[in-house]
Amino acid sequence: MTTDHDTRPVVLDQDFFDDPDALYRELRDARPVTRATGPNGLTFWMVTRYDDARAALNDPRLRKDSRRLPEVLQRHGATSFRQFADSLVGHMLNADPPDHTRLRKLVGRAFTVRAIARLRPRIEQIATELADAAEQAGPELDLLDHFAFPLPMTVISEILGVPGERREDFRHWSNLLLSSGPDEERAAAAASMAQFLSELVADKSAHPGDDMLSEIVRASEDGDSLSSTEVTAMAFLLLVAGHETTVNLIGNGMLALLRDPDQHARLRADPDRVPHAVEEFLRYDGPVNLATIRFTDEPVEYSGVTIPAGEVVLVSLIGANRDPGRYPDPQRFDPDRDTSGHLAFGYGIHHCLGAPLARLEADVAFRTLLARFPDMALAGAPGQYRESTLIHALTALPVRLNA
Ligand code: HEM
Numbered sequence: 556m557t558t559d560h561d562t563r564p565v566v567l568d569q570d571f572f573d574d575p576d577a578l579y580r581e582l583r584d585a586r587p588v589t590r591a592t593g594p595n596g597l598t599f600w601m602v603t604r605y606d607d608a609r610a611a612l613n614d615p616r617l618r619k620d621s622r623r624l625p626e627v628l629q630r631h632g633a634t635s636f637r638q639f640a641d642s643l644v645g646h647m648l649n650a651d652p653p654d655h656t657r658l659r660k661l662v663g664r665a666f667t668v669r670a671i672a673r674l675r676p677r678i679e680q681i682a683t684e685l686a687d688a689a690e691q692a693g694p695e696l697d698l699l700d701h702f703a704f705p706l707p708m709t710v711i712s713e714i715l716g717v718p719g720e721r722r723e724d725f726r727h728w729s730n731l732l733l734s735s736g737p738d739e740e741r742a743a744a745a746a747s748m749a750q751f752l753s754e755l756v757a758d759k760s761a762h763p764g765d766d767m768l769s770e771i772v773r774a775s776e777d778g779d780s781l782s783s784t785e786v787t788a789m790a791f792l793l794l795v796a797g798h799e800t801t802v803n804l805i806g807n808g809m810l811a812l813l814r815d816p817d818q819h820a821r822l823r824a825d826p827d828r829v830p831h832a833v834e835e836f837l838r839y840d841g842p843v844n845l846a847t848i849r850f851t852d853e854p855v856e857y858s859g860v861t862i863p864a865g866e867v868v869l870v871s872l873i874g875a876n877r878d879p880g881r882y883p884d885p886q887r888f889d890p891d892r893d894t895s896g897h898l899a900f901g902y903g904i905h906h907c908l909g910a911p912l913a914r915l916e917a918d919v920a921f922r923t924l925l926a927r928f929p930d931m932a933l934a935g936a937p938g939q940y941r942e943s944t945l946i947h948a949l950t951a952l953p954v955r956l957n958a
Pocket of ligand 1: 612647648649659711792793794796797798800801804841842843846847848872898899900901902904905906907908909910912913
């Protein structure tokens with residue numbers, strides 16, 4: 556990374572993806588609101604302090620507007636965004652009120668804590684089956700491949716009604732889209748993804764089931780509340796958000812535990828502390844690094860720095876959650892600390908819809924892993940982190956299941 560000249564954008568490279576807070580520590584003090592360039596050439600403003608991050612996430616002057624987004628991004632150096640079909644972009648996370656309000660309302664009821672709690676027995680069953688299969692495949696394996704990925708992917712696919720045989724394809728395309736590979740590869744992945752989703756939606760229309768996607772399709776056919784592009788984009792958002800994030804909550808959280816044998820032992824001895832530990836996993840090393848793209852419609856000011864109109868802004872959730880002004884000794888993993896107010900799920904109107912599901916999945920995942928593999932240990936260095944400004948994701952987590 557280069558931070559030598561105050562007005563030049565900070566260049567985000569593999570060192571940053573591997574340890575983002577090393578950069579945030581410098582920036583929070585010296586340049587809390589600064590310009591940065593990501594691996595796909597996009598230059599944007601980065602907000603790294605807790606108070607600024609929270610204010611920005613809740614600031615109506617920062618827009619999402621999917622219709623204007625491609626033009627704004629291209630103006631700021633992004634090369635690959637134009638390849639994303641409308642059917643992948645026009646979802647609630649890229650919408651402002653009133654569209655956002657309408658889209659979120661359609662699925663909001665299905666994701667409340669109460670509605671999600673009913674899924675616990677099924678999630679426990681999936682976790683147990685995965686632990687059984689891991690035991691067969693062990694004693695050394697990649698915990699991401701064998702457990703952390705298939706758990707949330709199976710759950711969100713069952714909720715939405717995605718057939719099992721397509722899930723690996725989906726993972727492959729999604730990996731390409733969220734990382735920073737060559738443009739052609741990403742364009743091909745976007746096209747395959749768009750085609751897969753439109754076929755899936757057509758199938759739900761012809762043969763409705765009792766899954767959530769069939770319900771969303773029915774809502775779009777019953778009234779004028781949802782266009783067919785919006786249905787596909789909603790399916791895309793729920794599927795991607797449903798599996799690209801929780802896998803890393805399990806992966807990053809397990810890594811923190813395996814590096815801290817005392818805390819690992821304490822949690823094993825008292826699994827009822829898991830929900831609180833999960834909140835510290837989220838604060839300490841959350842799955843989302845920089846939140847999704849917002850742009851300014853008018854000048855905005857944070858920490859005395861003015862961001863002009865028409866600029867791209869990315870809010871750092873990892874930077875905010877490691878701000879010593881909010882969390883004392885923030886580099887310390889401490890499951891007993893007060894984690895309230897962490898921004899791992901965002902803040903404001905786009906606060907994560909799936910937070911109750913993610914928390915439930917993580918609770919079941921850690922209880923299952925601690926009970927089944929109490930002696931789990933690292934089996935080598937974890938892989939590098941993926942080249943993405945959005946997600947903070949290990950490429951592999953090699954573990955030995957038993958002593
Ligand atoms: C939004 C994080 C799991 C669905 C968000 C945002 C964050 C986030 C930070 C806001 C982004 C922004 O404002 O730019 C996470 C984390 C997860 C997780 C850390 C796991 C640990 C899930 C799951 C689902 C989901 C399991 C399942 C459906 C969504 C949706 C939105 C969202 C639909 C958009 C909400 C809106 O625009 O109103 N998530 N998420 N997320 N998340 Fe999650």
